[in-house]
Amino acid sequence: MPKTPAQRWLHWGITLTVAGLFVACSTMPNPLSLGSLNSGYSEEQPALSGDGRFLAFVSNRNGRRGILLYDVQRQQLMDLPGLNRPGEIAEHPSLSYTGRYIAYIADDRGRGIVAVYDRAIERSQPLTLWYRGQVRHPSISPDGRYIVYETGSRGQWDIEVIDRGPNIELDMADSPPSAEIKN
Known part of the structure; x- marks a missing residue:
């Protein structure tokens, strides 16, 4: 039995609607990939970073909140092994000149501490384990030696400075480019 024009339109309408629902409900990759900015x-x-090459930021990609590092020149995310550990939330990143050092707040079991991550050795160092008050908003000097942060131990927000000492390897403009640090 031949279909009327109305029946054909109805058939195509239903077919396109079902196809659209199938496509909408299927698992399709996000148009903005996980490797993009x-x-x-x-x-x-x-x-x-001071040289403008690296951008650190906080994201909840990969199912948990953590710090990511984006290479602006290469337009890709960089690996940060050992930085975003399970059970720890890393926030408020600050970068040294070439991005070798990342100062940040690590919230480990509800207690915030200031820490610094060294991309060259892929390790974090907690700096305020001894501190009893709240800490927030760390900022690292371009050479990576000094870190300033806010403290709340006296019932108000004050500024503290940590000198990591003369024996740390400084992040200098004439040092090897950060891209040569383990990526």
């Missing part, structure tokens, strides 16, 4: 997830607290 922006994704479908929350991205916040950006910090730029």
Whole structure:
């Protein structure tokens, strides 16, 4: 039995609707890939290295909140092994001149501490384990030696400075480019 024009339109309408639902419900990759600067997830607290090459930021990609490092020149995310450990939330990044050092707040079991991550050795060092008050908003000097942060031990926000000492390897403009640090 031949279909009327109305029946054909109805058939095609239903077919296209079902196809559209199938495509909409299928698992399709996010058009903004996980390796790009922006994704479908929350991205916040950006910090730029002094040479403008690296951008650190906080994201909840990969199912948990942590610090990511983006190479602006290569337009790709960099690996940070040992930085975003399970059970720890890393926030408020600050970068040294070439991005070798990342100062940040590590929230480990509800207690915030200031820490610094060294990309060359892929390790974090907690700096305020001894501190009893709240800490927030660390900022690292371009050479990576000094870190300033806010403290709340006296019932108000004050500024503290940590001198990591004369024996640390400084992050200098004439040092090897950060891209040569383990990526």
